[in-house]
Amino acid sequence: MSKRFFLGAAVMLMALVACKNSVKETADVIDLPRAETPDSLASAMDIFFQDAVNDSMDIHSVMIVKDGQVIYSRWQGAGADSVPHVLHSVSKTFTATAVGLAIADGKMALTDKVIDYFPDKLPAEVSDNLKAMTVRDLLTMSCGHDVEPSFRGAPDQDWVTTFLAHPVVHEPGSFYLYNSLGTYMLSAIVQQVTGEKVVDYLTPRLFEPLHIDKPKWEESPQGINCGGWGLWLKTEDLAKMGQLLLQKGQWNGKQLIPEEWVSEMSKKQVESINPGTRIEEAEAKGLTVETSDWMQGYGYQMWRCRPGCFRADGARGQYIIVVPDKNAVIAITSDVADLQGELNLVWNNILPVL
Numbered sequence: 233m234s235k236r237f238f239l240g241a242a243v244m245l246m247a248l249v250a251c252k253n254s255v256k257e258t259a260d261v262i263d264l265p266r267a268e269t270p271d272s273l274a275s276a277m278d279i280f281f282q283d284a285v286n287d288s289m290d291i292h293s294v295m296i297v298k299d300g301q302v303i304y305s306r307w308q309g310a311g312a313d314s315v316p317h318v319l320h321s322v323s324k325t326f327t328a329t330a331v332g333l334a335i336a337d338g339k340m341a342l343t344d345k346v347i348d349y350f351p352d353k354l355p356a357e358v359s360d361n362l363k364a365m366t367v368r369d370l371l372t373m374s375c376g377h378d379v380e381p382s383f384r385g386a387p388d389q390d391w392v393t394t395f396l397a398h399p400v401v402h403e404p405g406s407f408y409l410y411n412s413l414g415t416y417m418l419s420a421i422v423q424q425v426t427g428e429k430v431v432d433y434l435t436p437r438l439f440e441p442l443h444i445d446k447p448k449w450e451e452s453p454q455g456i457n458c459g460g461w462g463l464w465l466k467t468e469d470l471a472k473m474g475q476l477l478l479q480k481g482q483w484n485g486k487q488l489i490p491e492e493w494v495s496e497m498s499k500k501q502v503e504s505i506n507p508g509t510r511i512e513e514a515e516a517k518g519l520t521v522e523t524s525d526w527m528q529g530y531g532y533q534m535w536r537c538r539p540g541c542f543r544a545d546g547a548r549g550q551y552i553i554v555v556p557d558k559n560a561v562i563a564i565t566s567d568v569a570d571l572q573g574e575l576n577l578v579w580n581n582i583l584p585v586l
Contacts, residue, residue: 262443264471267301272585277304280581289549289574290567292317293467297475297561298586307467310567316447316464317565320546321507323449323463324415325473325497326438328371328533330422330430332493333437339425342368346375346396349421353393361400367421369404370414371532372502376400380508381413383452391452392420408530410507412460415533416452419459430457441488442472461546467563473544474552474561493532498542498554500529525575539579549574558586 273296284291292311296304307313334340346365347354355362361376369375381398383391395413419430426433431449439446447469450462457463465473476482477498481489505511506519506526514520514527521527525543528536535545537553544552549568554561562582568574 264297264468264475265301267298267303269304270585273304273582276581276585277306280577281306281308283577283581284574287570287573289570289577291549291574292565292567293563295467295471295563296582296586297471297563299559300475302468302471305467311467311565313467316466316469317550319463319465319470319550319565320461320548321412322470322544322546322550322552323459323461324412324533325544325552326434326463327415327418327422327430327457327459328497329438329489329493330434331367331371331418331532332489332497333433334422334425336490336493337426340367340421342366342371344421346370346417346421349424350392350396353390353396355397359400361403362396365400365404367418370411370418372405372408373411373414373504373530374405374408374502375411375414376402376404376407377409377411377414378402378407380409380411383413388453390454391416391456392454408502408504408511410505415460416456416458418533419457420454423456429455430459431463438476438488441483441486442469442476444469444472467565470544470550470552470563470565471561474554474563477552478554478556478559478561497532497534498536499531500536501531502529504528504530504535523572525572537575539583545571547571551575551578553578555583555586558583560586 281291290309292309293307295302344367347358347363365375377398378401381395383394395417422430422433431447435446448464449457451457476488477494480491481487481494504526505514506524509517519527525537528538535543537543541553541555549564549566549571551564562578566574
């Protein structure tokens with residue numbers, strides 16, 4: 233064979249090696265770094281999953297990050313590491329992040345009145361309580377409604393109009409009521425002030441720096457991301473978001489979210505109660521501060537937890553749990569009815585060994 237053949241083959245081999253190394257380096261950047269699973273955690277997770285089976289809990293995935301490294305991950309059943317999972321109300325935390333970024337960009341403020349953004353969609357009579365409602369009231373689920381508004385009776389109508397037409401019985405800021413359509417209003421406001429849907433606004437500011445593929449986010453008939461629900465992400469994407477919050481908004485030396493905003497999102501802003509429940513109904517339902525992780529206080533679209541940590545929380549057991557005193561993050565996807573039972577498994581099995 234000619235020298236030219238051998239020279240060409242050598243060049244090709246060097247190119248393949250360089251390509252392989254390049255892919256590895258890229259993967260190291262894209263994925264969270266990995267570390268060995270401690271024996272104590274491996275044993276605890278065996279018990280965690282067995283207890284889940286015993287209680288008929290369908291856990292799809294768990295990823296645990298400690299000191300910035302993934303020390304445990306598992307997918308099973310409907311869970312898959314490369315497949316986005318429906319997040320339900322975990323979506324709210326991402327919408328609140330967009331609000332914080334828009335505020336930092338000078339495009340809106342916590343004290344802005346909601347009606348000022350939608351003068352053409354107001355009811356014939358605008359009550360004093362509706363006039364008083366602010367962006368902060370939307371963030372803290374204290375907009376003043378006595379019953380949660382819903383678009384479901386007429387899904388094709390304008391959701392903003394539906395929200396604004398709903399009676400505001402209480403003074404905004406004085407009465408907590410879980411309110412997913414209120415989060416939709418935040419999405420609508422962000423879209424109005426930025427000219428972009430929340431998913432597009434977050435893409436260069438959050439998703440791309442975290443190396444999260446642009447996600448699917450469901451929309452209203454008006455072309456506005458649902459805000460309070462409808463986002464799909466992979467388990468590792470949830471872990472990355474949790475790690476970003478744990479690091480107070482900083483990622484690879486860059487401040488992606490203002491540190492003050494992370495603090496405000498994650499601290500107790502108002503008293504809270506389980507979704508679908510009113511505070512005065514807690515005793516009748518057997519809910520107490522000692523037993524309910526939904527009665528620890530609500531921040532800006534995030535919940536406080538009994539062990540002193542905080543979480544993004546979605547129906548059927550979707551969680552980003554941030555545990556600052558352990559320097560840890562726990563991401564979970566599932567299809568579970570007993571959400572408190574699922575959290576109890578985390579508190580009883582995982583936290584003690586972190």
